[in-house]
Amino acid sequence: MATATIIGAGPNGLSAAITLQQAGVQTTVLEASSTIGGGARTAEVTLPGFQHDLGASAFPLGIASPFFNTLPLARYGHRWIEPPAPLAHPLDDGTAVMLEHDLKATETNLDGVDDGASYRSLVKPLVDDWPSLCHEILGPVVHLPRSPLLLARFGIYGALPAATLARSAFKGERARALFAGLAAHSVLPLSSVFSSAVGLVLASAGHTTGWPIADGGAQQLSNALAEHFESLGGVIHVDHPVASLGEAESADAILCDISPRQLVGLAGNLMPGDFQQKLGRYSYGPGTYKIDWALSEPIPWTASDCGRAATVHVGGTLEEIIASEAAPWSKNAGPDQTARPFVLLVQPSLFDYSRAPIGKHTAWGYCHVRNGSSTPVFEAIEAQVERFAPGFRDCILARSMTAPRQFEAWNANLIGGDLSGGAMTPKQLVFRPTPSLYSTAMPKVFLCSASTPPGGGVHGMCGHLAAKRALADLKLA
Ligand SMILES: Cc1cc2nc3c(=O)[nH]c(=O)nc-3n(C[C@H](O)[C@H](O)[C@H](O)COP(=O)(O)OP(=O)(O)OC[C@H]3O[C@@H](n4cnc5c(N)ncnc54)[C@H](O)[C@@H]3O)c2cc1C
Known part of the structure; x- marks a missing residue:
């Protein structure tokens, strides 16, 4: 029986693992962290009983994923929760422009x-x-x-x-x-x-599949993927950081749910020098500065419509959002964020009561900052929420802040806090991370992370397609 090793148990690593195991390849997943899920994990990081999605929290591409939709995830307790409206965007006139179904x-x-x-x-x-x-x-x-x-x-x-x-x-x-x-x-x-x-x-x-959250949090989706993989005969080892590709050399195929920069480190001189140089030119996008809040009550939005959506875009006008999203890319030595950042906010406990003690709530908000920035921006983030929800700060029972470098320490894939696995620039949309896409110039080694097509987000398609490439190239099945 052919064998495969997957490095990393994010949504893409697990999707690659399921695809290989389905094809009859005995597959083992090695995960550095003590919990599986990568950017799709949930934990108590503020107060007891408050469950926070540490990365992804809203899943428009998860529910639309052609691969996830083939899997019996409901059997393992996974359920999407669709709020009454996919998205709210409050404005200074006290109303919200709504993306309705x-x-x-x-x-x-x-x-x-x-x-x-x-x-x-x-x-x-x-x-x-x-x-x-x-x-x-x-x-x-x-x-x-x-x-x-x-x-x-x-x-x-x-x-x-x-x-x-x-x-x-x-x-x-x-x-x-x-x-x-x-x-x-x-x-x-x-x-x-x-x-x-x-x-x-x-x-x-x-307007179609929606913008759901996962019942119980992102971790439940990851756990369902893992349980399905194990039910097919696959094996997962957590607390198993891989330091060198040599550790997996006995496998017929090695699929890496990591970014190009990490792959260069793990491959050492196994990787041809010219391919190493190509991967060295791969660029990373802005970092992420995120706050998880434990709240005494729902966010007191001026526009009550904001309570109908799990995802809220807090950033005001087109011109303000243009300025906010340009700042992290600026090469000048100015501030790495505007005073009024565009904040992506998710408030899952309004629709999923398992996230917080009765009557209490959770939410997260983040904005894009310069890659690797160490400038704290939590006051600017909270000021933006307060702008559209006066009294918000009075509802905060506790907060947990994650700056770009802390993201990278939590999950080595988040280089400088980049949550997309590399900038989604036109060149890197097409050649992601190189014209060889999933292949790496090392015959049995493949990349399967968000640094391959179609890119960032929880949909598992990078892993699924990388596994199909490995099955075809190596004639494993
Ligand atoms: C704050 C934040 C908010 C986000 N919000 C959303 C959202 O709402 N919706 C959405 O769709 N997406 C969102 N994303 C993006 C989404 O989480 C990622 O695109 C997705 O998780 C990428 O999956 P992946 O499997 O490629 O990598 P990851 O999920 O990053 O998983 C990689 C795994 O590999 C492991 N690993 C790394 N190196 C090694 C090693 N050497 N040995 C062993 N294991 C290793 C890591 O520990 C990790 O578990 C968000 C991300 C962040 C950080």
Whole structure:
């Protein structure tokens, strides 16, 4: 029987492991941490009884993942919880622009008929063919498309800088702000080409499969993946940091749920020098500064609609979000964040009572900062929430802060606090991390992390596709 070793038990490592084990390859996962899940883990980090998602918390790509959807995860206790609205974006006038499940309802809360019509014409074709779009985009950019017209339509608008698309498609501030917040998930400056693509995908997800949280927290999703893998005969060892690829040399295939920089370190002189240089040129994006809050009550949003969504985009207008997302990329020695950062906030306990003691709540909020930055920005983050929810600070029972370097210490994949496994720049969208994608110039060694296509997010597709490549190249099955 062929054997494989997976280094790292993040969503992609576990997905690679399941794919190989399903194909009859005896697979072992080695995880450095004492808990599996990588960026999809949950723990008490503030007060007893308060369960915080330490990384991912909202899963628009998880519920849409063509691979996850083939797995019997419900059998292992996994359940998605879909809030009444996918997303809220509060504004200074005391209202919130809402991404509703219903396309029409979303259009009517934008400014005027024209913006509603523009929104519909951008999103409806993608919504109508959502499963096909997921198949097209959740994999390598260069491929033979099954739906070429759909992909072309997506590409025409997705390739635009989000700032350009927002300003040209919409006249009013509401639609512009909504789109800017969606596009900011690309972790690119909104002046960058292709920053619209993520915005269009996330808007379409809101009208189709949704933006769920995981019942019990992200850890439950990871545990379900792990239990399914073990039920197929796979083996997981935690507290097992791998320091060298030599440790796995007896396996027929080695799949690495790690970033290119780590792979260079683990490979040493096993990796040809020219490939090492290629991986050395791979670049990492902004870092992340995150706060987990234990709260005495729900966040007191001025716009009560914010209580209908788990995910809230706290950043005000298009122009403010443009400034906030540009700052971490600035090469000048200015501040690495604006005074008014764009904050991504998730408030899962409003919809999942297992997250906190009765009547109490949890939430997290983070913003993008310069890679590896050590500047504390928690006051700016909390000031932004307070701006749209006066009295928020009075609800805080405890907080836990994670700066970029602390993220990297927690999970070595988060280089300088980069949560996407490498910048999603146009070049690195296509050649991720090199033109060889999952292959590494070492015949039986493959990369399977978010540093391969389709990139960051909890969807397992990087791991699944890397495993398929290994099965095909090595003729293991
Ligand atoms: C704060 C934060 C918020 C996020 N929010 C969301 C969100 O809401 N929705 C979403 O979809 N995504 C979100 N993400 C992104 C998402 O978590 C990642 O894209 C995803 O986890 C990547 O999966 P992965 O398997 O490639 O890597 P990871 O999840 O990073 O897993 C890699 C694993 O490899 C292990 N490892 C590393 N080196 C070694 C070694 N040498 N030996 C053994 N094991 C090793 C690590 O310990 C880790 O467990 C967020 C990430 C962060 C940090």
